[in-house]
Amino acid sequence: MSQSNRFLCTNGVVSPSPDTPPVTTLLEAHRGAYTTTRTHNNGSELLFWGRHLTRLSNSTKILLTTRPELLFENPDKNGVPFLGFLTRSVKWDSVIEVLVNDSIRKLFPTALKERKCKEELAITALVSGNLEKLSNSGGEFDEESISEFLDVYLHIAGYDPPLYVIRGNGAHLAVVGPGRDVANAKYSDWVRLRKSLEKLRPPSITELLLSNDGDRILEGCLTNFFVICLKDNNEDNNFAEKKGLQAFRSVEIQTAPVADGILPGVIRQVITQICLQIGIPLREVAPSWSQRELWVEAFITNSLRVLQHVDTIQVPESWQSVESKTWKEITWVEKRFEDGPGRITSIIQREIMERAGIETFPVTSLNL
Template structure:
């Protein structure tokens, strides 16, 4: 099978048409809760699947409106999802090539007061041998309802993607140009060094960020390895102490950040035209830092990659 294939299962039925890229698929569907993960061991297992189920259940609860029946719990979701997952993964394993893993996106939405529509989008995914570095631009504002992973955000973030500076690969969200929250498709971390003390810092959930599965795993590894970690929004004013930075998500896992670009002046009105006309102040960072590399190894070990 040629690379670049993808498939879609809806409510247990494999669809005949090409669903397109996952972003296009999510933008074309009504708002719902979704999650993205990948496989390991040649498609044999889904990474951190229990955590993804828990976040799906949480997102459904937060997005629930009107008179809909109570959303399923993470314990009851497998019964709902498994028919579509089995159909999709069974077909995907036939299509994948030797070097491919699978990128799996599950989308759930209330179709009426008592039922949920299940969509499973699966595409080929080739893990990078050498992880590419990221260049991020600070823009805003933050996501609405950040504790829920909502497909509406996939459409809402388009304006930021279109206005970000040239060569920026990710957008880090901020409401004030000082406190950096999360990426548009990732969580954001910095590694500070002050008076010989190293600290890993990332925004707290209460600051308005998504509870990313890899974000939580990184925090757990820091605790287990006695790396000080602070769940506080990194402040641009303290950037002189930033030695490393990285972003995390379920596909790239940990991606080092080579530069952070801040618009000058800050676009307090979040005017899209102003983003395009901004002057961008860069901060360059080490991409092969000891802490980032140690956490990359720790995540790979925890995931048995």
Template sequence: MSSCRLLFHNGVVLPSGDVPPVSTFLQSHSGAYTTTRTINNGKSLLLWERHLSRLSGSIRILLNSKPEFLFGPGHLPFPIIQPVPELSISSLVNGSMSNALKFVQHERGRNDGEEIAVTVLVSGDMEKLNRINGENGDLERRVMEFLDVWLHIGSYCPSPFGVRENAANLALAGRGRDAASAKYSDWVRLRKPLEKLRPVSATELLLSNNGDHLLEGCITNFFVVCHKKQPGKISGGSFCQFEVQTAPISDGVLPGVIRELVIEVCLSIGIPLREISPSWSEHELWEEAFITSSLRVVQHVEIIKVPITSWESFPSEKPEEVEWKEKRFRDGPGMITELIQKEIMRRGNREGYPLSYF
């Protein structure tokens, strides 16, 4: 299935000629979603159980607080009388995954070095919910009836970590998102206005509510390695004069799967970490920076740009009129970034979910 995209709805494959790129697909379907990929030449899914747990959490959050992001704009469903159990959602998604992956493996054949990217979108069907709302009976059956599972599957060739051409160039371009604790597809559409402010060289846009405290990227979590006092070089394998900083969930960022793993890694191997939104006013103390996502995993940052003009007037300016100031990092990932990346991949391999389990 090299360079091929497949789309499944409740485990049934749709005509391949009608499958759009994943970003286009997400813009046209409301729901909670997660994206992961295979590792080891398609033998297992990276951190699948963590992704499934986060997907279940996103669904429950949207049902309780933002149903329009699950059922579609303008849809305000009747309240769900009981909480939706995570086990029911897991069973629903894994059932569709089982059907889809059997099809994919049959079609794929052997593709050395190529992995599979999998995006799972769970959407609410308002008509189905109206029919079953208020019914007595098994809640798991009810979940099966008003939630639909979409699977967008395509080939993915991982980029080598640490290569300069694969460095991230970031630019601050917008405010934090609504309902950040859940990952939902409507954000793909809602973030489009930010794109008009993207500098040509930027590969990812950063979010902030005040222009100083940096929250996350549009599709990534953001980290800096910061000197605790005065700038200096990392030497002797000691981390005590540095700390990794990333915005806390309470500031309004996505609880990313890799973000969670970075925190676990730092705590386990003795790298100081503080959940605090990195402050641009202290960027002279930043020694390294990296972003995380489920496809790239850890990507080192080469340049961060922020607008020179005041944050209040920035969004109204024309893109060509924006002036930027920048923070430039060393070529290639720093020692702490590289150490975190290696440990995450080691744990990712340990937590790989074999496709044979489906």
């Protein structure tokens, strides 16, 4: 991605394009809550935009009440003044929506004009607490002025969505380390923290998975993780083989519950609603590597990839070996999925895009 194809708006001020860093550099430089989505339909719509604004607001509130050091720089020095007011009185959803939409109205026309042919745009909104401004206020503020104590960054970059629906474009995954703290909030410090896992990434791996015990798989560093699992009895297994998994009663989708410490991703939420609507059994339980012989399909999701089927998963033969210095010191056990994407995965993928059409957020709604 070329430097000229990145754009940044900070607190309503658009930066010159050549000065815009990659989004990972921006996230490493500023603590806060963030969300990332993209356009679709040739840059004309924002993917699940309303859900992303809600997720950004929720993450901000969670960090503020449980881990303010992940929202503010150096909050332990004097604490976070007026924390009670901020957590009880502020309507965060409306505050975040106004601030972010104001930034996107200012930045999006430029990004759209510079967009390459057939390219989509990746959009990241980051909300950071400004402790210095908050401390200097002396408590003299109301809800209308709370935005003065937040720094809002909006980053837009070109994004060329891969065609994951075809064979050969599946994900290759490796389980390499434990789950993260405060996983129910999406926060920028995770970009820095996950770097320690990179030393265990084999060259062919496209996403790293997290597990606390080497058996129950939680999520990816950047994605939520799902498997389609045969129900554990011979009658259903034989039925599924004969019918090509067309009968939903022979299988279930498994994905770790939020209570296990995973990010409640936007696409994950959409899939849960889809399964309930069309009758595909979904059980919120961390997929168990020891039961992998029952896995017939797997996929990962986030708002850039949307859904990508899985071709292979690697897990260390010994969980203690994740303390190794490099991936070369680990003996891996592999699970391979043939001929992906599978039938159930394809159904879910199609339903997601249909739901995106129902929840469409046209760029014209921003009154650019």
